[in-house]
Amino acid sequence: MARLKLPAMILFLVCCAAYYFKVNVADQLPGITDSPSDFTHYYREALCVLYAESPYLDPENLYPPALAFLLTPLALTDYGTARRIWFWSSQAFLLLAAFLTWRGLGRDRAAACCVACVWALGGAAWEGLALGQVGPLLVLLLALAYWRTGATQGAALAAGFALKFIPGVVSVVPLLRRDWRAVTVLAAVAIAGVFVPSAFISHWKSGPVSPVRADYRMGSSSVLNWSLPAVALRIADPPVSRVKLPPNWEFGNTTEGLHLPRGQQWLSAGVAAGVVLAGLAALVMACRGRLSGAQAPWAAAALISLSLAASPISWNHYQILQYPGLALLLSHAAKQHKWLLGACAVVLGALLYQIPREVLLAYYLRFSGWSAASPATLYIWTSVTPVAALALFGVLLRQLTAAGPPPSRPR
Numbered sequence: 357m358a359r360l361k362l363p364a365m366i367l368f369l370v371c372c373a374a375y376y377f378k379v380n381v382a383d384q385l386p387g388i389t390d391s392p393s394d395f396t397h398y399y400r401e402a403l404c405v406l407y408a409e410s411p412y413l414d415p416e417n418l419y420p421p422a423l424a425f426l427l428t429p430l431a432l433t434d435y436g437t438a439r440r441i442w443f444w445s446s447q448a449f450l451l452l453a454a455f456l457t458w459r460g461l462g463r464d465r466a467a468a469c470c471v472a473c474v475w476a477l478g479g480a481a482w483e484g485l486a487l488g489q490v491g492p493l494l495v496l497l498l499a500l501a502y503w504r505t506g507a508t509q510g511a512a513l514a515a516g517f518a519l520k521f522i523p524g525v526v527s528v529v530p531l532l533r534r535d536w537r538a539v540t541v542l543a544a545v546a547i548a549g550v551f552v553p554s555a556f557i558s559h560w561k562s563g564p565v566s567p568v569r570a571d572y573r574m575g576s577s578s579v580l581n582w583s584l585p586a587v588a589l590r591i592a593d594p595p596v597s598r599v600k601l602p603p604n605w606e607f608g609n610t611t612e613g614l615h616l617p618r619g620q621q622w623l624s625a626g627v628a629a630g631v632v633l634a635g636l637a638a639l640v641m642a643c644r645g646r647l648s649g650a651q652a653p654w655a656a657a658a659l660i661s662l663s664l665a666a667s668p669i670s671w672n673h674y675q676i677l678q679y680p681g682l683a684l685l686l687s688h689a690a691k692q693h694k695w696l697l698g699a700c701a702v703v704l705g706a707l708l709y710q711i712p713r714e715v716l717l718a719y720y721l722r723f724s725g726w727s728a729a730s731p732a733t734l735y736i737w738t739s740v741t742p743v744a745a746l747a748l749f750g751v752l753l754r755q756l757t758a759a760g761p762p763p764s765r766p767r
Contacts, residue, residue: 361465362465365465365468365469367691369468369472372469372477373474373476373477375473375474376475378474379476379482380447380450380481380485381447382473384443384482384485387486388443389436390435390436390439390686393487393761394571395438395439395487395488396488397416397417397679398423398427398488398490399426399427399431399435399573400414401423401427402424402428402430402438404424404563405424405425405428405431406428406431408556408560408562409560409562409563410431410560410562410563410564410565410569412563412564412567413563413614415567415568415569415611416568416611418569418572418669419519419520419521419567420521420550420553421554422515422549422550422553422637423490424553424594425553433688434682439488441486446484446485446492447485447492447495449492450481450492450496451498451610452495452496452499452639453477453492453495453680454471454472456496456500456503457499457679457680458471458503459503460502460503460684461687462686462687462691464691466690467683467687469492470683470686470690473686474686475679475684477710478676478678478705478709478710479710479713480672480673480674480676480708481626481676483672483713484673487673490519490520491673491674491676491677491765493519494516494519494520494522494523495677495679496659497513497519498512498526498656498660498680499514499680501523501529501656502652502653502656503517504540504659505530505535505538505649505652507537507541509529509530509538509542510535510538510539510541510543510545511541511542511545511556512700513526513530513542513546514542514544514545515545516548517759518549518550520666522667522674523547523660523677524675525632525660526656526659526660527539527542527655528649528655529659532639532645532647532655533543533639533646533647533648533649533652534646540723544744550563554566555618571616571621572614572669573668574616574622574625575589575624575625575668575669576589576614576616576668576669577587577589577590577592577593577602577608577609577616577620577627578604578607578614578673579601579606579716579738580608580609580672581604581608581669581738582671582672582674582675582739583626583628583664583666583667583670583742584628584666584669584742585627585628586742587738587739588623588624588627589604589616589623589624590605590735592620592645593605593620594720595728595731597728599728599729600727600728601726601727601734603615604616607742609671611647620642625668628666628667631662631665631666632663632666635642635659635666636662638753639659639756642753642756642757643655643756643757651757651759653684654753654755654756654759655683655756657680657681657684658749658752660681661678661745661748661752662745662746662749664677664742664745665745665746665749670742672709675708675709675741675745678705678708678745681748681752682705682748685701685748685752685755686698686702689701697755700751702707704747706749707744708745709742711740712738712741715733716734716737719733719737
């Protein structure tokens with residue numbers, strides 16, 4: 357059996373690599389053309405920066421302007437070329453993140469197999485790459501933040517915050533570790549990444565200096581928004597017809613299609629704040645206010661899972677941000693021979709994206725679009741992912757507690 361371990365590992369890695377290549381490269385390439393995608397908005401915003409105009413002329417731009425400035429060189433080419441460059445860059449981001457995760461997990465066979473499994477079978481990468489989303493770059497920044505300390509960790513977290521806000525929640529980790537160098541760099545880079553581009557936009561005076569529909573960040577009841585605030589919004593706005601869904605369910609994935617009443621906006625924000633505060637309180641109690649180096653990756657992964665469950669806007673492809681945390685949990689279970697924990701990680705990982713996507717896709721195809729024919733199906737399968745993310749938060753928090761006692765306070 358010992359002689360078979362190495363060939364079995366090599367075969368497993370080859371199978372994972374082949375599946376990843378088929379799903380995330382070969383099947384993707386025919387669609388990486390000049391057709392519209394989420395990357396279209398990035399490209400338009402970069403064009404605006406190139407011509408000294410506000411990237412917020414695109415109403416779909418809801419985040420700090422750092423990404424528009426970062427992608428400005430791509431605006432020097434035509435859209436089709438820019439999209440292909442971004443696609444291959446995203447592949448490089450994902451593979452580098454996998455390498456850094458493998459190094460952080462110990463550089464051994466078990467870590468290699470677990471990372472390969474998550475990256476090949478996670479599912480969310482497929483959608484993020486097809487849409488041209490920024491998720492692969494965020495995964496790379498999170499991999500740096502999980503297993504680095506000091507200036508590198510602070511800069512990675514600040515860059516993630518400047519791009520998409522959500523990675524900023526991991527800034528709690530250096531605070532609880534009392535890593536003041538990381539905190540200082542984080543604050544400096546975050547301020548520069550958000551306010552310096554904003555200063556340029558304000559100076560140009562060629563458009564709005566902030567998102568036109570900033571209220572969109574308060575939440576959406578779209579069936580593609582998989583978070584606890586979105587669940588609350590769908591409950592507050594139930595279908596009244598057996599044929600048509602409420603407009604916000606069907607068209608709430610765009611700023612033009614969403615019309616959320618003020619009361620529902622505050623409902624969404626209240627659920628988000630309550631979940632985040634409860635999760636942070638649980639984390640602080642679990643680590644008794646201080647984190648050790650061994651506990652830090654567990655805390656970071658738990659915070660990402662918590663934020664994806666609690667965020668008012670958490671599109672289904674955001675689950676790609678769970679990749680490093682899932683690999684961490686699987687690797688730990690394999691090395692410690694905790695097979696029940698490993699099975700739990702597999703089930704939760706499947707419920708984060710793959711299973712809900714397949715069920716909802718079948719529903720969509722069956723009724724030739726979003727229909728209110730079975731509201732229960734929609735309620736259940738758009739709620740599974742945030743519940744699974746919250747359960748994963750609890751599992752990761754338990755492993756954090758078992759990772760060792762917090763460092764003793766200096767006398």
